[in-house]
Amino acid sequence: MSATSVATDGRIEWDRPARGRVGMFGLIAAEAGIFTIFVVAYLFYVGKSLTGPMPKDVLSVPVFFTICLLSSSLTIHLAAKALRRGTVRSFGILWFATISLGAAFLYGTAREWHRLIFDEGLTISTNLFGTTYYSLVGLHGFHVVVGLLALFVAMVFTFLGGVRAEHAERIDVLSLYWHFVDTVWIVVFTVVYVIGR
Amino acid sequence: MSTESITWPRTAGESRSFVDHLHEWVVTVDHKRLGVLYVLYALVFLLIAGIEAIVIRIQLIRPHNDFVSPQVFNRMFTMHGTTMIFFVIMPVLFGFVNYLIPLMIGARDMAFPRLNAFSFWMTAFGGLLLYFSLIGANGLYGAGNAPDVGWFAYAPLTSRTFSVGHSTDFWTLSLLVSGFGSIGTAINIVATVLCMRCPGMTLAKMPLFAWLNLVMAGLVILCVSPLTAAQIMLLVDRYLGGHFFDTQAGGSAVIWMHFFWVFGHPEVYVLVLPAFAFASEIIPVFSRKPIFGYPVMVGATVAIGFISMSVWAHHMFTVGMSSAANNFFVISTMAIAVPTGIKIFNWLATMWGGKIEFKTPMLFCIAFLFQFLIAGLTGIMQGAAPFDWHLGNSYFVVAHFHYVIVGGILFCLFGAFYYWFPKMTGKMYSETLGKLHFWLFIVGFHLTFDFMHIPGLLGMPRRIYTYEPGRGWDTWNFIVTIGAFFQAAGILVFLGNLLWSYFRGKAAGSDPWDAWTLEWSTNSPPPAYNFASIPIVKSRRPLWDLKHPDDPDWKYE
Numbered sequence: 001m002s003a004t005s006v007a008t009d010g011r012i013e014w015d016r017p018a019r020g021r022v023g024m025f026g027l028i029a030a031e032a033g034i035f036t037i038f039v040v041a042y043l044f045y046v047g048k049s050l051t052g053p054m055p056k057d058v059l060s061v062p063v064f065f066t067i068c069l070l071s072s073s074l075t076i077h078l079a080a081k082a083l084r085r086g087t088v089r090s091f092g093i094l095w096f097a098t099i100s101l102g103a104a105f106l107y108g109t110a111r112e113w114h115r116l117i118f119d120e121g122l123t124i125s126t127n128l129f130g131t132t133y134y135s136l137v138g139l140h141g142f143h144v145v146v147g148l149l150a151l152f153v154a155m156v157f158t159f160l161g162g163v164r165a166e167h168a169e170r171i172d173v174l175s176l177y178w179h180f181v182d183t184v185w186i187v188v189f190t191v192v193y194v195i196g197r
Numbered sequence: 198m199s200t201e202s203i204t205w206p207r208t209a210g211e212s213r214s215f216v217d218h219l220h221e222w223v224v225t226v227d228h229k230r231l232g233v234l235y236v237l238y239a240l241v242f243l244l245i246a247g248i249e250a251i252v253i254r255i256q257l258i259r260p261h262n263d264f265v266s267p268q269v270f271n272r273m274f275t276m277h278g279t280t281m282i283f284f285v286i287m288p289v290l291f292g293f294v295n296y297l298i299p300l301m302i303g304a305r306d307m308a309f310p311r312l313n314a315f316s317f318w319m320t321a322f323g324g325l326l327l328y329f330s331l332i333g334a335n336g337l338y339g340a341g342n343a344p345d346v347g348w349f350a351y352a353p354l355t356s357r358t359f360s361v362g363h364s365t366d367f368w369t370l371s372l373l374v375s376g377f378g379s380i381g382t383a384i385n386i387v388a389t390v391l392c393m394r395c396p397g398m399t400l401a402k403m404p405l406f407a408w409l410n411l412v413m414a415g416l417v418i419l420c421v422s423p424l425t426a427a428q429i430m431l432l433v434d435r436y437l438g439g440h441f442f443d444t445q446a447g448g449s450a451v452i453w454m455h456f457f458w459v460f461g462h463p464e465v466y467v468l469v470l471p472a473f474a475f476a477s478e479i480i481p482v483f484s485r486k487p488i489f490g491y492p493v494m495v496g497a498t499v500a501i502g503f504i505s506m507s508v509w510a511h512h513m514f515t516v517g518m519s520s521a522a523n524n525f526f527v528i529s530t531m532a533i534a535v536p537t538g539i540k541i542f543n544w545l546a547t548m549w550g551g552k553i554e555f556k557t558p559m560l561f562c563i564a565f566l567f568q569f570l571i572a573g574l575t576g577i578m579q580g581a582a583p584f585d586w587h588l589g590n591s592y593f594v595v596a597h598f599h600y601v602i603v604g605g606i607l608f609c610l611f612g613a614f615y616y617w618f619p620k621m622t623g624k625m626y627s628e629t630l631g632k633l634h635f636w637l638f639i640v641g642f643h644l645t646f647d648f649m650h651i652p653g654l655l656g657m658p659r660r661i662y663t664y665e666p667g668r669g670w671d672t673w674n675f676i677v678t679i680g681a682f683f684q685a686a687g688i689l690v691f692l693g694n695l696l697w698s699y700f701r702g703k704a705a706g707s708d709p710w711d712a713w714t715l716e717w718s719t720n721s722p723p724p725a726y727n728f729a730s731i732p733i734v735k736s737r738r739p740l741w742d743l744k745h746p747d748d749p750d751w752k753y754e
Contacts, residue, residue: 016392017391017392018392019308019389019391019393022388023384023385023388026387026418027384029418030380030419031422033419033422033423033425033426034422034425034429037422037427037430038430041441041452044452049447050446050447124438124439127440128447131440135429135430135433135439139429
């Protein structure tokens with residue numbers, strides 16, 4: 001993965017960025033574009049629903065699960081650091097913690113949606129709020145699911161003994177994606193639970 | 198430098214069955230083969246979309262014509278626009294970029310070869326999905342019809358109420374799927390240009406081709422993703438009963454316009470930047486001079502990239518935006534003319550005092566310079582909001598953007614076909630047929646698109662399937678249709694030239710143009726590994742340095 005310092009005739013020093021990181025930043029930029037449009041749509045439609053239920057009546061702020069997701073950024077950072085040091089065991093533990101925190105967040109979303117659908121009667125087709133809420137939070141949730149699948153694959157490889165210090169670069173690239181998913185949640189949280197309520 | 202060869206398994210000479218060949222092409226991850234696949238795929242769709250254009254023009258050749266029904270006419274202009282943008286020009290440009298970037302920067306392949314193959318097949322699948330609507334749009338019993346909502350598919354035309362059946366869904370899905378392909382390719386191009394350059398090729402020593410396409414790829418990442426988001430919203434509306442664009446539930450039809458044009462306008466620059474890249478390689482070689490003002494060219498390109506993200510709503514002056522919004526988009530639209538103008542002057546200055554060789558690629562590029570200038574000028578006319586209120590949604594708009602896309606982009610693209618054909622096939626094209634193509638096409642182009650401006654000024658709206666006689670539009674429409682047949686003849690000569698030269702052309706050699714960029718240092722066609730040994734460059738024109746060791750460029754750069 002790392003493409004730095006190619007052997008040359010000795011006269012030219014040659015340094016280029018690692019393609020894995022560049023590729024992941026490209027993907028993150030594209031994903032950010034998609035989220036931007038959904039966020040703009042959400043903000044544009046705040047308060048424009050013609051019928052209820054309205055956000056202030058049915059939304060409660062998911063503080064605990066937000067803390068879960070955001071702290072998973074810390075654990076994955078520490079996990080990547082542990083792997084760079086070569087301590088695969090603590091990498092595995094921290095990696096598992098990351099997956100658990102992400103899964104907890106998903107559970108929180110599932111519980112909230114269940115309550116909204118069955119207790120409050122809010123679905124994606126109920127009103128504009130429902131349409132924008134489920135698509136924005138759902139799009140983010142979808143990214144959490146994809147991230148968790150990727151993390152899970154790495155976890156399986158760790159169990160099978162396939163992850164070693166030389167894979168730290170790839171784990172770093174994957175953790176970039178996870179950090180992005182967490183950052184997006186800060187935006188979604190602000191838009192949906194702070195501004196939109 | 199790199200013309201020595203390496204023993205490579207299964208080189209030419211071995212006889213293999215057709216199935217083996219096919220298998221190799223389907224599973225390939227080689228950037229050159231994928232590039233060729235992109236180009237061939239785009240040529241097939243060029244024929245299809247060209248036929249659709251001819252149908253449109255035959256219908257409009259005289260008033261009250263009934264060559265096709267109004268319904269079929271709507272499908273024709275929708276399919277023509279969608280196919281040309283998404284399945285002709287984008288793939289053909291991606292094909293050239295895929296083929297040339299690794300060769301130009303001295304790399305053996307793209308940064309992510311498998312992502313490259315994935316992106317191609319996504320694009321290919323998207324095109325098939327669009328045309329599958331002809332069979333599947335009303336269910337699977339073969340009584341479908343094509344999408345008829347126009348290429349920008351304004352709400353509420355796309356709502357379930359007004360678009361029954363699945364034709365709009367096929368349109369949405371095909372753009373979604375090919376959009377994923379485009380984003381994948383764009384990420385690949387960015388990573389390739391930044392991470393795969395050969396030793397010595399700093400950013401300031403890259404060929405302009407690599408620079409312009411780096412900016413193009415950045416734009417694709419930023420502008421195709423809003424389209425993807427908007428298509429997801431449309432799917433939510435159509436399948437899950439959402440209300441994004443449903444005005445009866447408080448939704449907005451105008452926000453679809455914004456979302457579409459946030460994609461749609463940068464998309465124009467996505468298409469034109471590779472065309473600029475072709476011109477920036479071809480014009481210096483046939484003027485026998487290095488490109489004039491390299492750093493300014495790079496700066497202008499980056500400026501175009503930035504400004505192009507802030508001009509989209511000039512497509513919406515007639516919608517009725519606030520005067521502040523109108524002012525902003527008028528000014529940003531005027532502003533983007535500045536870096537574009539700088540580029541035109543730089544190409545002219547490159548030709549100035551040069552020893553110009555009027556080979557077919559150069560002819561197309563010279564025509565491009567003039568035509569793109571006119572296209573830019575009519576663009577500025579419409580960029581002024583008050584004038585646009587007169588011109589909006591008229592044939593003037595159609596004439597303007599065809600002037601950009603055909604007169605600008607397609608002309609450069611033809612130049613690129615002739616310029617790199619010897620590299621890609623190892624055969625020389627027929628100069629006579631090339632010139633015949635050029636003259637047929639330039640006559641057809643000007644007959645069609647020069648005269649198309651006039652009925653627009655006289656008030657002829659776009660997308661009407663027929664018109665009343667006696668409004669002063671008849672003669673102009675007749676001339677426009679005649680021009681379309683000249684263009685069709687030119688295209689046939691072009692395709693004939695490609696086929697004839699591929700089978701009967703003379704061997705071209707590795708460097709037929711005495712050019713200066715790295716792709717000409719390897720064999721034609723290049724071997725699978727591109728370069729036997731990775732080159733080391735010291736200037737922007739590595740082959741000049743090699744050919745003139747007594748007077749190399751790196752002494753002056």
